Amino acid sequence: MTVDWSWIRDHTDDLTTLTLAHLQAALSAVALGLLISLPLAVVAHRIRPLRGLLLGLSNVLFTIPSIAVFVLLLPVSGLTRTTTVIGLTIYTLVVLLRNTVEGLDSVPAKTKEAAKAMGTRPLRTLLTVELPLALPVIMAGVRIATVMSISLVSVATYIGDGGLGQLFTDGFQRNFPTPVIVGVVLTLLLALVADALLVTLQYVLTPWTRRRRSA
């Protein structure tokens, strides 16, 4: 199985477009997932009875195969980018919700009590004490969700919008391996780069964890 390099040269524009579309779908899903899971995680963290329900529900959603999720959304949002993003968002939820709740749980009770004793209001405590301290665990979830989403976008190719996944269909239909190889390599690269960037972001955002590690 050899790579036809001239095909790559002739299709750099298409590849750029597909890569950007791919990235856009994956990142929108993670951003939406965060937007939904953050408030839900705070609720699950504070109100114990809701915790099992929310986490259980997200686990069940995760069990449903991705292609089934995309397909089941067809009557709702049709063969569009929206379907792809909603489907991927559902997938990010389980990881993001679980990690955010775990992150909030990992904040020592004494730290919260100290904030309370200093007269900090609950919302302010959440934003300036709890969430920053929970950040390493939340970021671990964001990394998993991002890598997973980037890989899953190509499943949406069956419903007409799969970013780099279209290269798989193309190569399959023409019995031509080059686009498939390029698609797999680009997807892996994209995931790798996104993951590395997130590690860097976390390094910048949580200076206190560095000190602890070096000690």
Next chain:
Amino acid sequence: MYELFKDLGAWLVSGDQWTGPDGIGHRLVEHLQYSLLATLVAAAIALPVGLLIGHTGRGAFVAINLASFGRALPTVGLVVLVFLASGLSMWPVYIALVALAVPSIVTNTYAGMTAVDPEVRDAARGQGMRAHQVLLQVELPLALPLIMTGLRLALIQVVATATIAAYVSFGGLGRYVFDGLAQRDLVQVLGGAVLVAVVAVVLDLALAGLQRALFRHRPSPQA
């Protein structure tokens, strides 16, 4: 929307739909066969590797990175690639499914092994247990809950992905999804998707039940 659900219901309960070589019964058996065989092969490969890495502490780097590599690998691309390389056979599907399941099992097995209290391990050694006895009689039982979690995760992923077999012209429940998409028959597409989802959820619940029955006396580290 209501009409669609009514048609979907009718499609699912229709008697003809369940019999014959194109029937749901046969497709269900195919789907289960692909999924279970792939998961078993993956477990046979991944369990020893995960146990060895966890027991010796060597190759932890591999175990950790394997997880994110497994998550990043686009399965559709992998199936098509192996398909183009090997021609029309079930090989591509099985290879892709096994490749998909191995990382989850290896990393969870490794995680389970590292979660074993080192003092317990030392105590076992102090009592004169040999390496393989420590591994099989102490570490493995303690790591089992997390190992089961890995197997469940792998099985769900495999059941979901076995749908792709139909994409490269094999059977399984994916048949309805892809045939339906080709024929613009939304009811059939949805029917296939619902069936795959139900199979995934039921198998996961069954394994969860098995896990609970096996480890009734031990708290699961990951509830």
